[in-house]
Amino acid sequence: MGNTPPIGPSERARRSAAHDDLPKGRTLLIRAIVLVTAVLGINYIVWRWLFSINWDAWWIAIPLILAETYSLIDSLLFGFTVWKLKKRTPPEAPEGLTVDVFITTYNEPLDLVLTTARAAKAIRYPHRTWILDDGNRAEVRAAAEAEGIGWITRSADWKDMPRHAKAGNLNNALMSTDGEFLVILDADQIPDPLILDRTLGYFTNEKMALVQTPQVFVNVPDSDPLGSQAPLFYGPIQQGKDGWNAAFFCGSNAIIRREALMQLGVTRYVSEIELALHKALKTSDKVIAKAKKGLGPDSERVEEALDLVAKDIRRVRRRLGKGHGISEVTYEFQQRMQAVTRGLVAADIAAFHEDLASLADLDIIGLEEGLQDASISTPGLAVVDDAALDQLAQRSWSPLAAIDAVRVLIESVNADRGGEAQAVMPMATISVTEDMATCMRLHSLKWETAYHHEKLADGLAPEDLNSMLTQRLRWAQGTIQVLFRENPFAQKGLTIAQKLMYGATMWSYLSGFAAIIYIAAPIIYLIFGILPVNSISTEFFIRLIPFLLVNQLLFAVVGKGVKTWRGQQYSLALFPIWIRSITSAFGNVYLGRSLDFAVTPKTLQQDHQLRWDLVKPQLWAMGLLVAAVIIGIIRMLVGQADILGTSVNIVWVIFDLVIFSVIIEAVRYRGYEHYQADIAEAKARQDAKA
Numbered sequence: 001m002g003n004t005p006p007i008g009p010s011e012r013a014r015r016s017a018a019h020d021d022l023p024k025g026r027t028l029l030i031r032a033i034v035l036v037t038a039v040l041g042i043n044y045i046v047w048r049w050l051f052s053i054n055w056d057a058w059w060i061a062i063p064l065i066l067a068e069t070y071s072l073i074d075s076l077l078f079g080f081t082v083w084k085l086k087k088r089t090p091p092e093a094p095e096g097l098t099v100d101v102f103i104t105t106y107n108e109p110l111d112l113v114l115t116t117a118r119a120a121k122a123i124r125y126p127h128r129t130w131i132l133d134d135g136n137r138a139e140v141r142a143a144a145e146a147e148g149i150g151w152i153t154r155s156a157d158w159k160d161m162p163r164h165a166k167a168g169n170l171n172n173a174l175m176s177t178d179g180e181f182l183v184i185l186d187a188d189q190i191p192d193p194l195i196l197d198r199t200l201g202y203f204t205n206e207k208m209a210l211v212q213t214p215q216v217f218v219n220v221p222d223s224d225p226l227g228s229q230a231p232l233f234y235g236p237i238q239q240g241k242d243g244w245n246a247a248f249f250c251g252s253n254a255i256i257r258r259e260a261l262m263q264l265g266v267t268r269y270v271s272e273i274e275l276a277l278h279k280a281l282k283t284s285d286k287v288i289a290k291a292k293k294g295l296g297p298d299s300e301r302v303e304e305a306l307d308l309v310a311k312d313i314r315r316v317r318r319r320l321g322k323g324h325g326i327s328e329v330t331y332e333f334q335q336r337m338q339a340v341t342r343g344l345v346a347a348d349i350a351a352f353h354e355d356l357a358s359l360a361d362l363d364i365i366g367l368e369e370g371l372q373d374a375s376i377s378t379p380g381l382a383v384v385d386d387a388a389l390d391q392l393a394q395r396s397w398s399p400l401a402a403i404d405a406v407r408v409l410i411e412s413v414n415a416d417r418g419g420e421a422q423a424v425m426p427m428a429t430i431s432v433t434e435d436m437a438t439c440m441r442l443h444s445l446k447w448e449t450a451y452h453h454e455k456l457a458d459g460l461a462p463e464d465l466n467s468m469l470t471q472r473l474r475w476a477q478g479t480i481q482v483l484f485r486e487n488p489f490a491q492k493g494l495t496i497a498q499k500l501m502y503g504a505t506m507w508s509y510l511s512g513f514a515a516i517i518y519i520a521a522p523i524i525y526l527i528f529g530i531l532p533v534n535s536i537s538t539e540f541f542i543r544l545i546p547f548l549l550v551n552q553l554l555f556a557v558v559g560k561g562v563k564t565w566r567g568q569q570y571s572l573a574l575f576p577i578w579i580r581s582i583t584s585a586f587g588n589v590y591l592g593r594s595l596d597f598a599v600t601p602k603t604l605q606q607d608h609q610l611r612w613d614l615v616k617p618q619l620w621a622m623g624l625l626v627a628a629v630i631i632g633i634i635r636m637l638v639g640q641a642d643i644l645g646t647s648v649n650i651v652w653v654i655f656d657l658v659i660f661s662v663i664i665e666a667v668r669y670r671g672y673e674h675y676q677a678d679i680a681e682a683k684a685r686q687d688a689k690a
Helices: 009-018 024-052 055-084 110-121 138-147 165-174 200-204 233-243 258-293 300-321 326-359 386-394 399-411 434-444 465-485 496-508 511-528 538-559 565-573 575-591 612-637 643-668 672-689
Strands: 099-105 128-133 150-152 181-186 208-212 254-257 363-366 371-373 382-384 448-451 457-459
Touching (some): 024 055, 024 538, 055 233, 055 511, 055 538, 099 110, 165 434, 254 258, 258 300, 258 434, 326 399, 465 643, 511 565, 511 575, 511 643
Parallel strands (some): 128 150
16 A cells, blocks of 8 residues: 555546547437437338238248347347436545455466556555455465465365355455455456546445446457457447446456445345245245145144144244344244144154155255255255245145144255355356346445446457457356346346346347348348348338438447447357357256356467367358359349349348458457567568568
């Protein structure tokens, strides 16, 4: 820690220039274009649904109109996002705040980690710097100690427990530090010395939980062959989301209020216990009712015992409703159940052993993690899964076994959270990417976030195609996991606008399925002459072309010089990744399949190898598109296809091939050092000629 130097006139000028308010005229222009785009798009898609579907070829006509409808919704969501673009001017950073700077690492090279750590230590605002070493490497610890930098690895509590990747690493560090604010940095994100001076001022708003800054990469050529830079997202999209109080946490280059995270962790902890307990109580009612149905004529004593249990279950609900502690209520309930059980043991001992043996076979699972084997002494914060609960409620029960089943169900819910390394997990662990889920939960608790549009860290992007695909797949899988587990449209506390902002990001990954239709439609027409629309008429062009042009105009005006073409290319060209992310996330969430997690490599993983195997689906698509053009031209020349339809579809194919051309460039890309060497060599040749 040290003293904060004063900010000079040049710094104030830089600050002022970087954060001018969005001009009112530009805001009105953007909104006008959004409205025109919406009108033209809706006009086109309604006409398509009502008048232009070729029902004789419904098997391609319906998928195409669905893909077009998807694209229109995507366009409308983008328009809604940029409706309230916000450019912020940061307040002065207050003095005296305590800050922990976290650098997360697992297996990154030591020199890379130390470069970031040294830059973090040099941040001007007083703070403490910590390396969160999830690889528990002796050399990292020794280097950190030599630099006077803190080093944290997982505590012994994490042994043989779910690790939750980066989220677990951060959660562990939260329990070992106490700064009021946290700076989260990936191991390759070298911070600007002014990162805290430029962002802490936002937290004078006591409801501000998080400030996100852009991720910009220094090892990316101007052509950006791997699509690493995201100027549209880290710009108009984040600024638009910020206008709706929905700026996203992106995993790094963010400053977070500890109080918000801890409130989130405690709130989720309590809500999960309550959910587990209410499920257990609901099933207990069914178990007792089922046992009472099987009573004989001489069972008054047993029926009284079951009525007492049912009454106690209602008493538990009333006490919980009045705010009594869960531990206190469930402990007292257990004691009463044991007393009831002892009174019935002599009458039902044989059936008890038989039923208890089958009860012990039930699967008990933690709310956060998959299936765990359970017996009568079940782990904390666990509850029988929904399928097992249904099975439990439907089976036949002897009275004593029913009472003990209720005892087991309630006992399975306690505050120990024995299936986790720590009870409170502030960072969300439901996804391989912790950022979106954590931020959405913060918003649901009415915390605010901000996007500060200024580069305050220099990062490293993937250097090869395989690393880039690994990164994009993980991002997409994490987003879809959140969609399946905590659908924003079902979350209480979020505004409608916030739900739409989260939904828009999740919606974008469905583009993989639309891409297949957009590829298949021209191929089917050029080869087989099957048109998915009634006809390619003047009315078709009059409705479609203005919509496409105005939609592109919106991107141009919103971006204001920002290069968006690479992003548009990869939204289509990576269609196999987007599809795989959805299918694999579905298998993980609903079928219990493992979801492999890989840290994105920060150094070049391939040298001169051309990994065409990584893009086989795209190459097949390109081959089919080229073959379709050749066949289409032949069919047109022999009079089997009309000139207009063939020409339109050839233009469509050419556009698709231009989109896919980025894949060829990505495979051939050999890393930033090779790129720089090639530039230097070309310059030397030019100088020699001169």
